Amino acid sequence: MALRHAVLAALLDGEYSGYQLAKAFDIGVANFWHALPQQLYAELAKLEKEGLLSGRQVLQEGRPNKRLFRVTEAGRAELEAFAETVAKPSFIRDDLMVKVQAADLIGTAAVIAQLEERAEVSKGKVEFLTELLRTLRGGAEEDEYLRHGERIGPYLTCLRGVAFEQETRDWCLRIAAVLRARQENRAEHA
Amino acid sequence: MALRHAVLAALLDGEYSGYQLAKAFDIGVANFWHALPQQLYAELAKLEKEGLLSGRQVLQEGRPNKRLFRVTEAGRAELEAFAETVAKPSFIRDDLMVKVQAADLIGTAAVIAQLEERAEVSKGKVEFLTELLRTLRGGAEEDEYLRHGERIGPYLTCLRGVAFEQETRDWCLRIAAVLRARQENRAEHA
DNA sequence: TCTGACTAGTCACTTTCTTGAGTATGATGC
DNA sequence: GCATCATACTCAAGAAAGTGACTAGTCAGA
Incomplete structure (x- = not known):
């Protein structure tokens, strides 16, 4: 349940x-x-x-x-x-990370493409959620809203969403760059 | 599957x-x-x-x-x-965030306690994973390892894990502080 | 000496999730 | 004029996941 x-x-x-x-x-x-x-x-x-x-x-x-x-x-x-009740630990499942885990023992081209695609999606979400946050707090400053707003629950979870998507984007781009560099490196030495 | x-x-x-x-x-x-x-x-x-x-x-x-x-x-x-194959979007479930979503319409004391507890757990994970990263890359610098290490898949997913846990910790502490401040505020005005 | 933790699993049952399709109407776009 | 999208659901089948209990030996500590 x-x-x-x-x-x-x-x-x-x-x-x-x-x-x-x-x-x-x-x-x-x-x-x-x-x-x-x-x-x-x-x-x-x-x-x-x-x-x-x-x-x-x-x-x-x-x-x-x-x-x-x-x-x-x-x-x-x-x-x-x-x-x-005690909260269960947070639960994650992510196909893309499974692929990254396997990355150097399988072909990386497709994984790189997917990382870049996911980065784009996350960027879109960050923009969308940032806008949503603005709407939720009306005209108020964030601090002010968090102190005196009536209903801040959805705002708080949304804040977390933005941070998560931002993180996702940064990670995807970084990993894509790392894998790409290794690919080129291998090509040179081949 | x-x-x-x-x-x-x-x-x-x-x-x-x-x-x-x-x-x-x-x-x-x-x-x-x-x-x-x-x-x-x-x-x-x-x-x-x-x-x-x-x-x-x-x-x-x-x-x-x-x-x-x-x-x-x-x-x-x-x-x-x-x-x-195309990767499915990442899949998250988190009890604690459900509680935060409901936060201002239900009692917050228990939620604050759980946020602080989760922050502690995440801190522990950050420390553990940071140590694990050090082990994985042996003596090498991170950049060096990522360029020339043989098997970097687990390292890359672990990097993401650290970032995620760090994020979790920051968010939990911030939200706990926000909820606590509102609680005190209400007590004053009561 | 007893308790509890660690190793190394197995089994059965139940709940939950996913997949894929179907129904029906109105509005919008090319 | 036709296709597709948006609203607003329902149903069924099958795969996956979760819960809880049980076996059984070893070792360390109180």
């Missing part, structure tokens, strides 16, 4: 449909939790059945109807209890 | 038993792939059956016998093919 808490935490900020929640997971929540839309729909249904969320149907014209969910008092209590 | 490649990449550095592999996963591989011993044993068996690994029994005295595995030519080819 783990996704449930990520969903509850994401829904604290308002009423969302499964579809909107999936978007939110792509944008902000992705900084600390990865999940596919199908999982979210399933989890929402389960949480509603358990009374941690309440859903209501919203009829729409010109587009499909939707169900909006909000966290119930029981849901909030569940999160509260979760916050007290 | 994903753990298999992490296992193959980890085994490139020599012959390991399942038990040793589990250790390796705790130390270096944990920087990019998380897996439990039971999964590893199961995966080793599967990979052997498919011919990507070959295992041999080693009889021991004073302790249980063990099976050592090495990557076969087919295994290397599999990794080679894997390196060419």
Whole structure:
């Protein structure tokens, strides 16, 4: 049971449909939790059945109807209890790093290309998240916002997201350069 | 199919038993792939059956016998093919960040304590990994090692691990301070 | 002498995740 | 005019991962 808490935490900020929640997971929540839309729909249904969320149907014209969910008092209590439990260590899985681990014993050309591609993606995310941070804090300075803003949770996780993506970008570029240099070096000595 | 490649990449550095592999996963591989011993044993068996690994029994005295595995030519080819496929985006899950996301709508005392605890853990990892890096590069300077070292894959992923843990530590301490300040602020105005 | 940690695994069960497809409507772009 | 994208989901099957318990001998320390 783990996704449930990520969903509850994401829904604290308002009423969302499964579809909107999936978007939110792509944008902000992705900084600390990865999940596919199908999982979210399933989890929402389960949480509603358990009374941690309440859903209501919203009829729409010109587009499909939707169900909006909000966290119930029981849901909030569940999160509260979760916050007290010991946190598991953070969990990472990254294909690209597996490839880098193997790098000198397999061909590196493809890996270099992928590192540079990932660096580009991360750069895009940094820009996007930086903009998102600006939006979240409104006109305020960061320090001011962190001291007196009402809802800083999403801002804080987003800060971490920016740092992570920045790190990713730097690392990818550095490693790509290292591998490229070795490739050239080998070519010279061949 | 994903753990298999992490296992193959980890085994490139020599012959390991399942038990040793589990250790390796705790130390270096944990920087990019998380897996439990039971999964590893199961995966080793599967990979052997498919011919990507070959295992041999080693009889021991004073302790249980063990099976050592090495990557076969087919295994290397599999990794080679894997390196060419597009890498999935990195996959993160972190309980602690879920708690921070919810932070201002639930009690923060426990979260602050956990942030500080995690910061300590990360500090320990930074120290450990920094030492590991020193060992890996022998007496050489980093630049020199990266240019001419024979096997730099594990070093490169380890570099990333250090950066990640350092980042984690900084973030945890900063967020803990922010949350603490808000707590005190509220107490004053109450 | 007993406890607990280390080595070296195995087995069974359950939950979770991923993959891939299907449904339906409206708007937007070429 | 057709294709594709956006909204808004649902379903099923299969692969992967996680949980917990169990075996069994050795060695070090209280």
